[in-house]
Amino acid sequence: ARSVVDSTALFLVLSVVSLAACAVGNVVLPALAKEHFPDRLPLVGSLYGAALMAGGAVSSVVTVPAADALGGWRPGIAVWAVLSVAALLPWLPVAARAGRAGRDVRPVGPSLARLARSRLAWACALCFGAQSAQAYAQFGWFPTILADAGLAQGTAGAMQGLLGAVGIPMTLLLPPLVARLGGRGILPWVFAALTASGWAGVLWAPTAAPWLWAILLGLGGCAFTWVLIMFGRRASTTEGTASLSAFAQSVGYLVAGLGPFGTGLLHDVTGSWTAPVTVLMLGAVLIGVFGTLVDRGGTIEDELERPAA
Numbered sequence: 001a002r003s004v005v006d007s008t009a010l011f012l013v014l015s016v017v018s019l020a021a022c023a024v025g026n027v028v029l030p031a032l033a034k035e036h037f038p039d040r041l042p043l044v045g046s047l048y049g050a051a052l053m054a055g056g057a058v059s060s061v062v063t064v065p066a067a068d069a070l071g072g073w074r075p076g077i078a079v080w081a082v083l084s085v086a087a088l089l090p091w092l093p094v095a096a097r098a099g100r101a102g103r104d105v106r107p108v109g110p111s112l113a114r115l116a117r118s119r120l121a122w123a124c125a126l127c128f129g130a131q132s133a134q135a136y137a138q139f140g141w142f143p144t145i146l147a148d149a150g151l152a153q154g155t156a157g158a159m160q161g162l163l164g165a166v167g168i169p170m171t172l173l174l175p176p177l178v179a180r181l182g183g184r185g186i187l188p189w190v191f192a193a194l195t196a197s198g199w200a201g202v203l204w205a206p207t208a209a210p211w212l213w214a215i216l217l218g219l220g221g222c223a224f225t226w227v228l229i230m231f232g233r234r235a236s237t238t239e240g241t242a243s244l245s246a247f248a249q250s251v252g253y254l255v256a257g258l259g260p261f262g263t264g265l266l267h268d269v270t271g272s273w274t275a276p277v278t279v280l281m282l283g284a285v286l287i288g289v290f291g292t293l294v295d296r297g298g299t300i301e302d303e304l305e306r307p308a309a
Contacts, residue, residue, distance in 0.1 A: 023249065023253070026228075026245070026249055027242065027245045027246045027249055028242065028245075029048055029228075030045070030228055030229075030231040030232050030241055030242075030245045031232075031238050031239075031241040031242035031245060032238075033045060033048065033232055034232040034235070034237075034238045034241040035238040041229060041232045041233060042174060042175035042178045042179065042229050043175045045174075045225060045228050045229035045232065046171050046172055046173075046174040046175050046225055046229070047172070048225070048228065049171045049174075049222070049224060049225025049228060049229075050168045050171040050172055050225070052224075052225075053164060053165070053167050053168045053171060053221075053225075054165075054168055056139075056164045057161055057164035057165040057168070059080070063076050063077075063079075063080075064076070066079050108239055109235075109237065109238075109239030109240045109241075109242055109243030109244075110240060110243045110244075110300060110301070110304055111243070112243070112246065112247050112250070114304055115243060115244065115247040115300065115304075116247070117304075118300050118303050118304055119293070119303070120234060120293070120294070120297040120298070120299075120300050120303050121244055121247050121248065121300055122251075123290050123293035123294045123297065124227065124230065124231065124234060124244060124247075124248040124294050125247060125248040125249075125250075125251035125252050125255075126251070126252070126255065126286070126290040127188070127223075127227050127230075127252075127286075127287060127290035127291045127293075127294050128227050128248050128249060128251075128252035128255075128256075129251060129252035129253070129254070129255025129256050130255065130283065130284075130286035130287050130290060131191075131221070131223040131224050131227060131287050132224070132252055132253065132255070132256030132259070133255055133256045133257075133258055133259030133262075133283070134195055134217075134220070134221070134259060134280065134283065134284065134287070135221055135224060135256075135259070136256055136257070136259040136260045137259035137260050137262075137263045137276075137280055138163060138217055138221070139160075139260075140259075140260040140263070140264075141260065141263050141264070141267075141276075142156075142159070142160055142163060142202075142214075142217070143156035143157050143159060143160045144156070145202060145206065145273050145277065146159055146202070146206055146207070146210055148273065149206035149207050149273075150206075150207050151206070151207050151210060155210070156210075159210045159211065159213075159214040160214075162211060162214040162215065162218065163214040163215075163217050163218040163221070164218065165218070166214065166215050166218035166219060167218040167219060167221045167222050167225075170218075170219050170222050171222050171225045174222065174225060174226060174229065178226070178229060182233075182295065183295060183296060184295065184296075185291070185292035185295045185296055186295075187226060187291070187295065188223065188226075188287055188288045188290075188291020188292050188294070188295055189288040189291070189292070191219075191220050191221075191222060191223035191226065191287050191288070191291065192220070192223075192284045192285055192286075192287040192288035192291070193220075193284075193288075194216050194217070194219045194220035195216070195217060195220030195221075195223075195284035195287065196220075196281050196282075196284040196285065197216045197220075198213045198214070198215075198216030198217035198220060199213075199217070199277055199280050199281035199284065200281055201213040201216065202277055203273075203274065203277045203278060203281060220284070220287075223287050223291065226291075227248075227291070227294065230294050230295070231244050231245045231248065234294065234297055234298075234299055234300060235299055235300050235301065236299045236301045236302070237301065240299070240300055240301055243300075244300055259280075262276070262279070263276040263279075263280065264276075266279065
């Protein structure tokens with residue numbers, strides 16, 4: 001619908017509807033993975049994360065050529081409606097089976113108010129927010145920073161595509177890494193170090209090896225899939241996973257908005273990319289700090305059942 005409307009207000013309203021649907025999917029899918037694949041949660045989570053990364057990489061590469069080939073941005077956007085319908089089809093039998101099962105009454109997970117008193121829930125939310133702030137800053141500004149440093153526009157765009165694609169194979173390696181290193185606080189610091197190293201390269205030598213900076217940032221972005229997996233591992237029930245996912249992403253996306261907005265604001269105020277890139281480099285440490293709390297935590301149900309100290 002966004003591809004055919006002329007009203008700015010209606011376009012924004014429809015954008016909110018579209019983004020709300022994405023948010024619902026992000027919240028529900030970790031819970032569905034917990035319900036249907038409790039013994040293969042890291043594998044399913046990694047496949048989900050890889051699919052998201054692949055979708056982002058493909059859309060960044062395909063949308064502009066599609067718009068050029070089809071005669072404008074409207075058909076270039078409309079193309080993705082076809083893919084959305086295709087994604088809906090496999091869920092129809094699942095919904096039908098759920099309806100036939102007659103599961104009208106189901107247990108309810110912890111309320112958002114109760115989760116607001118959970119240190120583990122806040123750690124999940126802030127880890128998710130810190131990583132998403134990095135991701136949105138990269139999506140919004142990485143090619144612009146490279147282009148302003150002297151890289152050709154086409155090359156800068158290609159580096160953005162590389163950043164989005166490089167994390168896909170690494171994401172598929174997460175299940176054995178989670179099994180081997182989980183609970184030690186190692187993986188969050190690996191993601192933090194990769195992200196900080198990528199921004200350090202952008203800060204001090206942006207055009208020397210942009211492909212390397214893109215690879216480092218892309219590998220660091222695997223923290224997104226890791227924290228989604230943690231939503232399922234830090235709750236003992238499907239309902240708890242859904243509640244934790246909803247809380248963490250509600251808070252996390254508020255934090256995430258600071259990434260692209262703050263990056264642009266700092267650039268406007270200072271007139272250069274030095275300050276915003278430095279902040280992003282240092283901010284990567286937050287992934288390690290909050291991620292360690294998540295990795296070493298128990299479950300939210302156990303934490304909430306403990307008597308207050």
